[in-house]
Each structure stands twice: as C-alpha cells, then as structure tokens.
Amino acid sequence: MDDLEFRKNATINPETQEPQFLQKQQQTSFNRQFVQEQQRFNQKLNQTLNVNIPENLAERLILNQQLNQHKQISHKKRGIKRLLASVATIFIILLGSKLLFIPSGLNSEQLAQQVMTHIYEDTHALNVQVEMGVPKSSIDTMLAPYGGKLKGPIGNVSFLGHCIVGGKTGVHIVLNTPKGLVTIILLPKQPINEVAKLVDNHYQGILYPTKKGSIAIIAEQSQLVTDTQLKIKQNLTWVI
Amino acid sequence: MLNRTLFNTKTIFGKKTTKKSVCRGVSRQKRFETLVKAYSGDLYRFAYWLCRHRSIADDLLQETFLRAWKAFDQLEDEKKAKSWLITILRRENARRFERKRFDLVDIDEVAIEDTFTPAPEQIIENQQLHQAIFNLEIEYREPLLLQTIGGYKTSEIADELKLNVNTVNTRLFRARKQLKLQLSKELLQTYT
Numbered sequence: 001m002d003d004l005e006f007r008k009n010a011t012i013n014p015e016t017q018e019p020q021f022l023q024k025q026q027q028t029s030f031n032r033q034f035v036q037e038q039q040r041f042n043q044k045l046n047q048t049l050n051v052n053i054p055e056n057l058a059e060r061l062i063l064n065q066q067l068n069q070h071k072q073i074s075h076k077k078r079g080i081k082r083l084l085a086s087v088a089t090i091f092i093i094l095l096g097s098k099l100l101f102i103p104s105g106l107n108s109e110q111l112a113q114q115v116m117t118h119i120y121e122d123t124h125a126l127n128v129q130v131e132m133g134v135p136k137s138s139i140d141t142m143l144a145p146y147g148g149k150l151k152g153p154i155g156n157v158s159f160l161g162h163c164i165v166g167g168k169t170g171v172h173i174v175l176n177t178p179k180g181l182v183t184i185i186l187l188p189k190q191p192i193n194e195v196a197k198l199v200d201n202h203y204q205g206i207l208y209p210t211k212k213g214s215i216a217i218i219a220e221q222s223q224l225v226t227d228t229q230l231k232i233k234q235n236l237t238w239v240i
Numbered sequence: 241m242l243n244r245t246l247f248n249t250k251t252i253f254g255k256k257t258t259k260k261s262v263c264r265g266v267s268r269q270k271r272f273e274t275l276v277k278a279y280s281g282d283l284y285r286f287a288y289w290l291c292r293h294r295s296i297a298d299d300l301l302q303e304t305f306l307r308a309w310k311a312f313d314q315l316e317d318e319k320k321a322k323s324w325l326i327t328i329l330r331r332e333n334a335r336r337f338e339r340k341r342f343d344l345v346d347i348d349e350v351a352i353e354d355t356f357t358p359a360p361e362q363i364i365e366n367q368q369l370h371q372a373i374f375n376l377e378i379e380y381r382e383p384l385l386l387q388t389i390g391g392y393k394t395s396e397i398a399d400e401l402k403l404n405v406n407t408v409n410t411r412l413f414r415a416r417k418q419l420k421l422q423l424s425k426e427l428l429q430t431y432t
Binding site for chain 1: 272273276277280281284285288289294298301302305306309365366369370373385387388389394409412413416417419420
C-alpha cells in the first residue's frame with residue numbers, strides 16, 4: 001500500500017481494521033496523525049448525522065401499520081359482503097325468472113298436464129252451488145283485461161274466478177249443464193302450437209290454441225267438451 | 241450478501257445493526273414490531289438526510305414500513321432486515337419523486353439539529369457540518385449515508401446503488417473531502 005492509497009483509505013474509512021492499513025499507519029508519525037484527524041472528523045460527522053428522532057416514532061409506525069391492516073380487512077369484508085349481496089341478487093333474479101317465466105315456454109302437453117293438476121287441486125270451483133248463476137256482465141268484466149268479450153251466453157256459469165296455471169293467470173269458469181259440470185279455463189297468456197287431449201280416469205278434455213293464448217275445456221263426458229267448445233267458438237271474441 | 245454483524249465502519253449507527261434477529265416462532269405482528277423498534281431510528285435518520293425534510297422523512301418512513309409489512313414474508317433472513325428496509329425506503333423516495341416534486345424548505349432556513357450540547361464552537365461546527373451535508377450532491381450524499389447510517393461496506397454500497405466499487409470509493413472520498421473543505425471555509429468565515 002503506497003502513501004496515496006493509504007491516505008485515500010484513511011479518508012474514506014478511517015476506522016478500517018485491515019492489516020495492511022494498520023501496518024502503514026504505524027510506519028510514520030505523520031500517518032498516525034493523519035488517521036487520528038480523519039477519525040476525529042468521522043466522529044463529528046457521526047454526531048451530526050445522529051439527529052434526534054421524533055418522539056414515539058416506533059409506536060406511531062406500528063399504529064399506522066395496524067390501522068392500515070384493519071382498514072384492509074374491513075375493505076375486504078365489505079368487498080365480500082358486496083360480492084355475496086350481488087350473488088344473492090342474481091340468484092333471486094334467476095329464481096324469480098324461473099318461477100315466473102319458465103312455464104311460459106310450456107308446450108301443449110306440459111300445459112295440459114298443468115291444467116289437469118289445477119282441476120284436481122282447485123276442487124272448490126266444482127263444488128260451488130249457485131241458484132242464479134254468474135251474470136254475463138261479470139264474465140265480460142273478468143275477460144276485459146285480457147281483451148275478451150262474450151257475444152252471447154255460453155250457459156249457466158256456476159263459478160267464475162281468476163286462476164294461475166303454469167305460472168300465469170287465466171280465467172276459470174265452470175258451467176253447470178244438465179249433463180254435468182264443465183270446466184273452461186281461458187289462458188290468454190299461454191299460447192300453444194297444437195291441440196292436446198286431456199284424458200284420465202275421470203275427465204276428458206281438450207286444450208287448444210286460440211287467437212289469444214289457449215283454452216282448456218274439461219268435463220266427465222267428451223260430448224260436453226265438444227258442445228262447450230262450439231259455444232265458446234260462437235260467442236267468445238278476442239280484441240287484440 | 242450483506243452481513244450486518246461485520247462492518248468496517250464502527251459507527252454509532254453500525255452498532256445498532258448488530259441486533260439479533262428475532263425468534264422465528266414469534267407471530268408475524270410481533271416480529272414486525274421488533275423490526276420497527278430496532279430500525280426505525282436509523283431509518284428515520286437515513287430518510288431525513290436523504291430528503292432533507294423532517295415531515296417528508298416521517299411520511300417516507302410510514303410508507304416504507306407499510307410496504308415492508310405487506311412484503312414481510314419475503315424477508316427470509318432477518319439479519320438482512322436493515323438493508324432490506326433501506327432498499328424499500330430508497331424506492332419509496334424515488335416513487336415520491338415520480339408522483340410529485342415536493343416544495344422543499346430552503347436548506348438555509350432549516351433549523352440545525354442540536355444533538356449534543358458541548359462547547360459553543362462545537363455547536364457551530366455541528367451546524368456548519370449539518371449544512372455542508374445538506375449541500376452535498378445526492379450522488380455523494382447517498383453513498384455516505386449508506387456507509388455511516390446504514391453501516392454498509394463499500395461493496396454493499398456498490399450493490400445497492402448499482403455502481404462499481406471504485407466509483408463508490410471515489411464518491412465517498414470526494415464526499416468527505418467536500419465536507420471538510422466546506423467546513424474549513426465556514427469556520428474561516430466564522431472566526432474572521
């Protein structure tokens with residue numbers, strides 16, 4: 001190590017303990033003095049650099065970290081809640097859609113099955129006993145929202161009411177004829193493409209497409225069904 | 241590889257770096273708190289001399305430790321924690337400058353730290369040295385801070401600043417020379 005290198009090293013780092021440096025330091029009094037001067041300066045430098053730190057610095061840093069962490073957790077929780085709420089909303093919408101709209105895609109057979117189920121479930125309609133029968137005006141009032149109107153009488157109506165078949169509303173009419181009860185279900189919101197027969201051990205019937213939606217006629221005898229279909233054809237009109 | 245227990249600079253700051261790494265069994269939070277308590281002082285000083293502003297140094301430190309917390313699992317060897325934190329702090333400082341330029345206080349108006357209270361002439365000398373450090377260009381100031389406050393060896397400074405060792409040695413040499421020169425000029429003005 002030459003003098004120049006020694007002086008450079010002493011300036012850069014006077015505290016170095018490298019053997020070559022220490023050896024060179026001891027060679028002359030000038031070298032020793034030079035290193036001592038550099039060490040004194042180094043001490044002053046360190047004293048100056050050692051500025052006071054703010055009070056409770058570490059505590060503030062930890063607090064800030066914890067608050068930030070808490071904020072992030074809350075944010076995540078809010079995010080999860082929002083996500084769950086969104087999923088729930090979508091689920092409810094889909095469920096609602098399924099309940100309300102899927103039946104609209106029923107074909108004739110499926111709708112016929114729904115009609116039969118309704119007949120068996122709504123026993124009240126067939127058990128109503130009336131002396132005078134439901135006036136034609138009431139039937140017109142009931143049909144008006146759907147755009148239906150009777151041109152003439154279709155028989156003695158013993159029951160008139162709204163019903164829900166296949167998820168959509170319709171008009172439930174029961175005719176009390178001398179040969180037996182006939183159920184007519186007008187389904188203006190349930191269009192079908194073809195006729196379906198309704199047959200089981202008790203009932204015979206038909207489900208057929210009309211100008212507006214479809215109509216089901218069910219009775220214990222097939223003749224009653226045919227006669228009623230004819231009356232409907234002659235008297236019921238749809239204003240679309 | 242940095243080894244904070246072996247320095248060629250035995251500074252008051254360097255001694256702090258010899259603290260034992262915390263027990264691995266302790267919770268993440270406890271380990272982090274130990275880290276904060278051990279290194280926040282030196283890191284604050286490093287930040288202060290880097291940005292030359294107390295409140296910015298404070299903000300810088302908050303950001304540094306938040307980032308350190310998020311990336312805490314990446315710290316495999318806690319003996320390297322100090323250099324890891326300094327690297328984060330330097331990056332945060334660079335980011336802050338990318339975001340916006342700070343309206344730095346004129347360094348002539350900065351109150352000089354009164355760390356020690358010995359003789360009046362020594363106080364004056366400290367104040368003048370303080371100012372001289374502030375006046376150093378960043379390319380000289382930063383290696384000096386890494387050496388003195390960070391306790392880095394020359395080769396480690398070279399790694400951190402992505403410079404070669406000779407350049408680091410030159411910058412350290414010039415930094416100290418400039419400080420001495422400025423100090424002697426100031427002292428000459430003071431006592432004449």
